[in-house]
Amino acid sequence: MGRSFTIATFAGIPIKLHWTFGLLIFTLLFLEYRETENLTGVGYMFIYISLLFICVVLHEYGHALTAKSYGINTRDIILSPIGGLARLEDIPEAPMKEFWIAIAGPMVNVVIATITGLGIYFLGLSHLPEVEVISQLYNPSGLLQLVFWMNIVLFVFNLIPAFPMDGGRVLRSLLSVWLPRKNATFIAMVIGQIIALGLLVYALLSSQLVLGLIAIFVFYSARQEYDSIALKTHLGDTKVSEIMRTEYTIITNDQSYQEIVDIAQATGEHNFLLEDQGAIIGCIPYPYHLGAEQKYGKKIAAELHDSRIEFVSGDVSVYEVYNAMQDKALSIVAVGSVDYISGVVDRSIIQTYIIAYQRRRWSWLKIFSRSQ
Numbered sequence: 116m117g118r119s120f121t122i123a124t125f126a127g128i129p130i131k132l133h134w135t136f137g138l139l140i141f142t143l144l145f146l147e148y149r150e151t152e153n154l155t156g157v158g159y160m161f162i163y164i165s166l167l168f169i170c171v172v173l174h175e176y177g178h179a180l181t182a183k184s185y186g187i188n189t190r191d192i193i194l195s196p197i198g199g200l201a202r203l204e205d206i207p208e209a210p211m212k213e214f215w216i217a218i219a220g221p222m223v224n225v226v227i228a229t230i231t232g233l234g235i236y237f238l239g240l241s242h243l244p245e246v247e248v249i250s251q252l253y254n255p256s257g258l259l260q261l262v263f264w265m266n267i268v269l270f271v272f273n274l275i276p277a278f279p280m281d282g283g284r285v286l287r288s289l290l291s292v293w294l295p296r297k298n299a300t301f302i303a304m305v306i307g308q309i310i311a312l313g314l315l316v317y318a319l320l321s322s323q324l325v326l327g328l329i330a331i332f333v334f335y336s337a338r339q340e341y342d343s344i345a346l347k348t349h350l351g352d353t354k355v356s357e358i359m360r361t362e363y364t365i366i367t368n369d370q371s372y373q374e375i376v377d378i379a380q381a382t383g384e385h386n387f388l389l390e391d392q393g394a395i396i397g398c399i400p401y402p403y404h405l406g407a408e409q410k411y412g413k414k415i416a417a418e419l420h421d422s423r424i425e426f427v428s429g430d431v432s433v434y435e436v437y438n439a440m441q442d443k444a445l446s447i448v449a450v451g452s453v454d455y456i457s458g459v460v461d462r463s464i465i466q467t468y469i470i471a472y473q474r475r476r477w478s479w480l481k482i483f484s485r486s487q
């Protein structure tokens with residue numbers, strides 16, 4: 116993502132400004148000044164940008180606070196030239212939860228548009244701006260009209276069903292009610308990419324840089340998100356017993372660091388179980404990372420080991436085990452029970468499996484493109 120700066124924190128969520136956005140604001144203000152040499156104009160421009168900024172931030176809080184009500188935290192809210200992004204720590208698999216989180220952002224804009232729209236109505240003003248955007252700002256009613264239209268645009272634009280934009284997420288969540296998540300995402304991705312291409316063509320024809328960037332972003336992130344769900348589904352459908360290593364070395368407490376490294380090099384195993392008097396008491400993680408020799412060179416297994424060991428059933432999915440290993444920072448788990456181990460699964464096996472899967476998908480794509 117590149118550098119961004121935290122400018123404020125609300126409800127425990129930092130709001131960050133991406134440097135390119137800071138640069139854009141500065142450039143817009145500078146150009147306004149150079150053109151008009153009028154500081155009041157620059158001031159109104161600043162108010163305009165700030166209002167847009169506040170509306171986008173409130174929109175993102177709509178997503179973030181709805182997610183929070185489902186127990187999902189938000190890492191941060193990033194504002195970049197192509198829009199705001201609430202980076203949720205997780206996207207719920209329950210379709211209706213995803214639906215409410217996705218729709219909550221645009222609904223914030225509906226609320227703001229309704230309030231300002233009512234204000235305009237009761238003040239007896241026109242809902243349609245009559246003069247140029249900036250000059251409207253010179254009077255408070257112009258400001259009201261501006262905020263009204265800004266939120267209508269934010270609402271409509273975000274609900275374009277181009278996954279992974281809000282509208283696309285709404286579409287995916289609704290499709291997921293009837294279809295498996297992977298298939299729902301595939302359909303949403305295809306629709307999203309078609310719309311993104313359309314937007315890109317339109318942006319090129321009308322030379323709108325920001326819209327073009329949004330289109331490219333949507334096109335790639337739709338694919339990326341589909342890939343990650345396809346992988347997740349694949350790992351979820353694979354049992355640990357299908358990928359576990361049944362040939363593995365068990366290290367004993369008195370073996371030296373050097374012996375472990377030799378075994379690792381000879382066998383290609385990266386992580387080991389550790390045994391003491393016939394019982395598995397822990398594991399030895401990857402013994403030859405950078406600087407390991409200096410640090411552990413003179414130690415024996417008993418001093419190197421990680422005393423945590425987990426036993427998992429062979430029927431559990433690879434996805435579940437991989438997640439648990441990530442969460443607990445485990446390098447290896449034993450498949451079976453304390454009395455009987457049928458194999459081991461470590462990070463490198465899972466990673467190799469993932470890479471093989473991705474390659475297979477790519478080679479399938481290559482055949483597909485060649486046959487066309």
Ligand SMILES: [Zn+2]
Nearest residue numbers: 220221273281
């Ligand atoms: Zn949104």
